[in-house]
Amino acid sequence: MNDVEKSEAGRFSELHLELQDWLAGYADGELDDHHTALVEAHLAGCEACRADVARQQVMSRRFQEVPTTRMPFDLQKRLDKALADAPEYSDPAPRTTSRFNLRQWLTGLYRPAVVGTGGWVVALVLAGVLLLPDVGLRSHDHIRMVSDALADYQKVAVTDLPALANTADISAPAKLAGGRLLATWHTTVGGEPAQAFAMRRGNSLVIQYRISEHVLFRNPDVRQAMATMGGYRTHEKQLEVLAVPMKEAGLLIVGPANAMPATSDLDLEPT
Amino acid sequence: MRKARSKQQFDALTRPWRDRLFGVALRQTQSREVAEDWTQEALLRGWRDFAQLTDQVAVYAWLLKILNRVVADDVRRNARRDQLAPMLTTGDAFLQEQACTSAGPFEQTVQTQSNEQFMKAVQALPDNFRQVVLLRDVEGLNYQEVGEVLDIAQGTVMSRLSRGRRLLASLLIRTESADGLAATSIHGGKPT
Numbered sequence: 045m046n047d048v049e050k051s052e053a054g055r056f057s058e059l060h061l062e063l064q065d066w067l068a069g070y071a072d073g074e075l076d077d078h079h080t081a082l083v084e085a086h087l088a089g090c091e092a093c094r095a096d097v098a099r100q101q102v103m104s105r106r107f108q109e110v111p112t113t114r115m116p117f118d119l120q121k122r123l124d125k126a127l128a129d130a131p132e133y134s135d136p137a138p139r140t141t142s143r144f145n146l147r148q149w150l151t152g153l154y155r156p157a158v159v160g161t162g163g164w165v166v167a168l169v170l171a172g173v174l175l176l177p178d179v180g181l182r183s184h185d186h187i188r189m190v191s192d193a194l195a196d197y198q199k200v201a202v203t204d205l206p207a208l209a210n211t212a213d214i215s216a217p218a219k220l221a222g223g224r225l226l227a228t229w230h231t232t233v234g235g236e237p238a239q240a241f242a243m244r245r246g247n248s249l250v251i252q253y254r255i256s257e258h259v260l261f262r263n264p265d266v267r268q269a270m271a272t273m274g275g276y277r278t279h280e281k282q283l284e285v286l287a288v289p290m291k292e293a294g295l296l297i298v299g300p301a302n303a304m305p306a307t308s309d310l311d312l313e314p315t
Numbered sequence: 316m317r318k319a320r321s322k323q324q325f326d327a328l329t330r331p332w333r334d335r336l337f338g339v340a341l342r343q344t345q346s347r348e349v350a351e352d353w354t355q356e357a358l359l360r361g362w363r364d365f366a367q368l369t370d371q372v373a374v375y376a377w378l379l380k381i382l383n384r385v386v387a388d389d390v391r392r393n394a395r396r397d398q399l400a401p402m403l404t405t406g407d408a409f410l411q412e413q414a415c416t417s418a419g420p421f422e423q424t425v426q427t428q429s430n431e432q433f434m435k436a437v438q439a440l441p442d443n444f445r446q447v448v449l450l451r452d453v454e455g456l457n458y459q460e461v462g463e464v465l466d467i468a469q470g471t472v473m474s475r476l477s478r479g480r481r482l483l484a485s486l487l488i489r490t491e492s493a494d495g496l497a498a499t500s501i502h503g504g505k506p507t
């Protein structure tokens with residue numbers, strides 16, 4: 045063997061060893077064109093590797109003849125029962141949900157609202173809200189304006205923001221620093237007409253409700269709080285509700301606690 | 316209202332895979348009971364994490380990944396892995412030697428063995444290799460899916476598959492060449 049032959053033999057055995065780990069990929073057709081060609085060139089001159097590929101294919105075929113296991117019937121029944129008894133994750137763990145398909149379902153959910161109202165901005169603002177755990181309303185049943193406002197807030201958060209016709213002419217009752225008006229609509233709070241103003245504040249959705257004075261002062265607890273602290277504040281999990289009097293009207297502000305204004309900071313509309 | 320994905324949906328998607336899931340579990344333990352527990356645990360975890368299942372992921376690969384975690388957790392807890400110590404190593408010298416065995420006789424070897432014998436040889440593979448071989452050749456996953464299930468790169472899938480099958484071939488050949496006593500020695504459960 046001369047030197048040239050020796051070095052060629054060396055290269056061959058080097059490649060031979062290197063390709064050992066590629067042969068499955070070749071046998072399974074998982075290699076790209078480049079590597080397929082590389083392996084084929086080697087196979088043409090290497091009987092050992094050809095045999096290896098053939099054996100791999102023989103074994104893969106042999107596996108297909110092994111019958112699949114059937115689950116015993118009582119295991120089927122046991123699984124049915126375990127699943128039936130499993131808790132309903134009806135409000136899927138927010139953090140994990142959002143990571144996977146938040147964008148997808150938001151796009152679907154907010155298509156009407158997205159048009160002309162800042163697109164993704166709206167969607168993302170609402171996302172902040174939707175990631176809050178389900179807000180139960182039971183403890184506020186006795187203050188109807190609060191439960192009504194919370195219900196309206198949530199309804200909006202899971203359906204659509206009504207379109208905002210002309211932002212320029214409209215302003216919310218309370219100016220919130222850094223807040224931007226997104227939409228307004230008419231609703232009912234405490235059995236009487238009210239107007240809602242949805243605002244983006246930071247990454248949160250804050251909704252103000254202009255309600256009637258009559259509704260605002262209906263509850264004695266609220267009246268007491270107004271008299272002593274200038275406003276009534278309550279919360280349901282992460283959502284906070286603030287009620288303050290305005291001239292001949294009332295104002296409810298609903299939003300995540302961290303996006304809510306301090307009562308003393310409120311800059312109410314001039315009347 | 317935002318509607319969570321329902322149990323019916325989960326059931327419809329996963330029920331067709333139950334048998335296979337159980338089969339995979341069964342191949343990783345000697346105990347039927349343990350395999351049943353793993354299957355149930357995997358299914359319940361799947362239900363818990365159902366919201367994470369996206370359209371881009373094949374349901375079966377997703378379930379297998381969960382099962383794989385269930386098994387790994389359990390095996391870690393019980394140090395069961397020790398019982399599955401490799402019997403053979405992939406030595407290059409050995410592979411070279413075996414490489415000369417041509418496919419014809421090898422196919423015969425494989426065909427004459429019963430399913431039990433064949434699968435027994437598979438069980439003798441070291442964990443890492445066996446998992447990849449089974450996911451690919453029995454469960455029919457592609458390399459990308461196998462990689463996702465086991466959390467390894469596709470290149471690793473390919474190399475483990477290459478080595479695992481080679482090892483399996485050598486086990487099958489050894490069995491065959493054991494003085495015609497192949498069947499008894501395998502059934503005798505003395506894999507030396």
Ligand SMILES: [Zn+2]
Pocket residue numbers: 060061063086090091092093094
């Ligand atoms: Zn070669």
